[in-house]
Every structure is written in C-alpha cells, then in structure tokens.
Amino acid sequence: MSKPAYVYVIYVHGTPQELYRALTDPEYVAAYMGGTGPRSDWQVGSPVDWKMDPNGAFHDYGQRVLVAEPGKLLSYTWHPLQPEHRTIVGIESDEEFAAAATERSQVTFTLEEAEEPSAGSKLTIVHDGFDSPQSKMLRAVSLGWTMILCELKTVVERGGPQAARPS
Template sequence: MTYLPTARDALSQALTDPKFTRKYWFGCWQACVWAKSDPWKPMFPDGRVANGEVLEIDPPNRLALKWRNKFRPELRDEGFSHATFERDPSGDAAKLAVIHEIDRPNSKFIAFVSNGWPAILCSLKSLLQTAPQYCDPTLPTDPASRSLPSGQQQCDVAVGLLQCMRIGAK
C-alpha cells in the first residue's frame, strides 16, 4: 500500500492509460479495452507480450487482473496469478493497495513480482510528484508549484513499500 499525490479518478487513469503507463512502468504499456473478461496484454519494449484477462473493473475503486509469466518456464508453470489494485480516497491523495496472489504455496512467481511492484509504484509516485499534469488536468502545471519541499524524497524506499504490500499465496 502507498499513498499517491493524486485524485482516485486520476489514479485509475494512470493505471490504465497506455501512454501514461509507459512513463512509470519502465516502457511497458497495456493493450486492453478495459471491460470485464476482455484480454489484458502487457506489452514490453523489447517486443514481448504477456497474456491476461480483466477479472473486474470498477473505476475508480478497483481493478482485478489475471496473468501469467510466459517468458520464464519456472514461472509459467505456476499458472495464472491475480493482481488487484484497490484505490481509496485519503484527503488530497489516493491510497493504492496492490494485492498479487497465486494459488500456490512458496510461489517463485510471487517472489519475482515482489521485487517488481515496489519499483513500479516508486516510479509512479515519483512521476505524480514531479509531473502531476500527466495524470490530473486539474492540478497546476507551473513547474514552481510542482516542486517538492527541500529534502523530501521522491518516493518511498522500495523495501518499505514491499513490507506494506499484501503479497502472497491465496
């Protein structure tokens, strides 16, 4: 779980808009219509395409996806996992909880994504703090109004985010 400096609607857009996703997900974007049961395909800059499905979509509250890693045999063999993004308002910010689970004890896949989600969330938070106009058109676009107070870190330490996230087997 992390708190992001944006409105819940804008966060919902940030999670689904492929142009915005590329900016914080290290060049990855998603090909999707964003309707229940539709295919969800993360597209990687090196040409790889993952496969998944939208299980639930309730903007701006919740998004649930299923996917499998088909690029690494030891992860592919574990089958599909479920990633749920729960969003709640919290003052001027939005609280985002990412729950990634698979019905398999001691999952290598969950261990793998446990290293990825903190980096992705850190990148998203940094982008929202330094360039909020990408996500929320109601926020000021003047660079002086976007600057962080002296000494404020761009994002939470990845380990701290990982400890807050509810990641594990079902």
C-alpha cells in the same frame, strides 16, 4: 488455508480517478514502466496484453480483466511464467519451469481517498493466488510491483506522463 499474496499500500498525492487513469492509460503506463506493461480496453472479460520489451510487441498471455470500476477498483488475471521469464526469476531446470508455468494468480488495485485528506489517495495492491510462499512468480512480482508503484507515484505527482522531470 489461504494462498500466499503480495500486498502493498502506497499513498499518492492525486485523486483515485487520477490513479485509475495512471493504471489504465497507455501514456501513463509507458511513462512509469519504461515503455513496457499492460494494454487493454479495460472492460470486464477483455484481454490484458503485455509488452515485456520496450522495443517489442504486445502479446496476449491469457490475462483477462476481472473488475474495472474507474476510480475504485481494477483487477485482472495474471499470466503464468513465460519462457522469457525463466532467466529473470532464476529457473534453471526444465522440470522446475514446467511446474512453475502452471501457476495462475491475479492482481487487484483498490483506490480510495486517504484517511487523512492531506495524504491524497491510498492505492492498495493485492497480488494473490500463488501456490506457495516459495513461488518464483511471487518473488518476482514482490520486487517488480514495489518498483513500479514507486514510479507510478512519481509520474502522478509530477502531473502526468508529459510533465518535465526536475533537473
């Protein structure tokens, strides 16, 4: 039996190369993640540091790049729950947090041209490896990734992080 996963597909008017850049370029990431998000050199085996607070620092939570194929595929391990996530995901007891903090997962972005050329590109995210359908991290990433990818779409379709927002 396979482990539970979050899967989401979004179509973006941009090329797979533009989507890959949006996933890996610090300016893009800051634009659609509100100054938070991942940072790496995006080489296989490299750390993926994460900034949880726009005014905070980047931290190494043990995430590592698994696959990095520009314009095609990006995959990295995901961090276990951290103390700062406890309130966000709704964990009250120390026992529940200790159990939830051992869970490891990974996220994979597949980038390809859309089946219909006028649709742009197809971005598929699979965040998998969760221990159970009741996983606190699965619940958190399911909401988080949906919002993040909608913002990514907006940034890419407006022409990048420097493009002016319409008034």
